[in-house]
Amino acid sequence: MTATAATATVEVPVDPDTAFWIFTEEIDLWWVRGPINFFDAARATAMHIEPHLDGRILEVYALPDDVLELGRITAWSPGNHFTYRSSVDDTQTHITFTPTDSGTEVTVVQSLVQDGAKAFYFWPNVISWFPAWLSRRDTAPSTPREADRLAIALYYEDPAAAARWLHTAYGLDSWSTIPAEGSSPSWIELNVGTRAILLFPRTAPNPPQNDHSTWIFVDDLDAHFAQATAAGAKILTPIHQHGYRRYETQDLEGHHWTFAQARPTQ
Template sequence: MTDAHVVSSAVELTVDPVTAFTAFTDEMDLWWVRGPINFWSDGGRVVEVRCERGVGGRVMEVLDDAVAGEVFELARITVWEPGARLAWASSVDDVETEIRFDPLDGGTRLTVEHRIPAGGRDKGGTAWGRVVPTWFAAWCAKRDRVPHEQIDIARLSLGISYARPAAAARWLAQAFGFEPMSDLPVGPDPLPEGEHGHPWIELRVGNAVLNVFKLDGERTEGARTHVPWVYVDDLEAHFARAKGGGATIVEEIHPYPGSSVYVTDDPEGNRWIFSQARPTMR
């Protein structure tokens, strides 16, 4: 008989177990990151991600029909021990999930463990173990100093194709300071394709999404038709970081109508323009 398959992940938090449990459940809509592929139902209709309290409560996506009260159920809670343990049974596949909140000096060790029974299906139920260490830890680190409001992504996102997308993503994070939404991949580059094509690589610039895709075919030479324009908090510091990270500086910082900018190329020759952000920009 084949044994169940168990996968797990863990992260250390800077808040105590009771606070971590409360933030995880009551503030799920605040720490669950909005993005192009981050929902199980129709992402264009989701208005909230909610966790109901207590055994039998639902983990769900609340949809946009307030009159009908339509929701998409992700799981049913089977264990509710505030400050210690939370568990649920997935409603979308056969994955069983347990989340433990163990005290540490000055914080909490949060462990996410998924169990897939022999012959069971995983249709995304194990995604929690991949996103919680990054998304929830980031929320716990800032929740006491930011407004408790959900910030959705901007209406315009950007996709750029690279011959070596994994290396490009790591370089963009290191040299330009773009924020990865999960651990950046390592291994053969481009990465082997899976069921849904090339692995998803997503970075953030403020609340704008930058997707790094695999380049199909050869890069064409000639006039550039798309040049991203990015606003940063400290233009001079960003310039120094990019230059130190190996960016090819095309134009150093210079005045531009209404602001100052600099122009640079990344290692594969894509051109970027960086400008000083206003204090009111997200």
């Protein structure tokens, strides 16, 4: 049965008017350009919100006037809230900006409309990109961060637990957030530079686990090896030199990883 709603909340260290303006006007900067973060990632060039009642939420493509309408704005109150009715599924999304002692609480409620059947509840994954953007906004480039052309997909029984383990053992981070205990997002995106590692729930029974090895270059291989060992990673081959100085390890569900020493200029 389709869930009837999905809710997510983040807090940002700016006032509601500023938060609202950045959220809507700079969506193309804080929207992560990962390989699965658009309806047509092969053609998408931008995200855009038309800032008024009956304005459109758009996924923009390269050709003039070539867009995908994601929704239509049904309520618009700058600094307070806006609501849009989805054009791609049967949901309505209400986004509020509430003042707090330290800034603004941004809450997104994505709900199935009456008699609706289809819902893509992506906002719980997406909303964490917004505070991540604010934390680096003053020093970040004023053009969207492009994803690298290589991405890796890994399948786990528990992707959220795997993400936390990969963060602790291998130091992998995310442009958005590492999922907390008890959370179960539909997908998780970890990042190494501009490259994405996508974690998905395993659906096929007993798929092959060791038919690949993920390579990552790190600044300090010895420190990384010590971190992974302390976290309980299974070391398949300790640090050795053969072309690259590297070591091989296995994660908590059997995936193989190779960590190599990066060049000083890399």
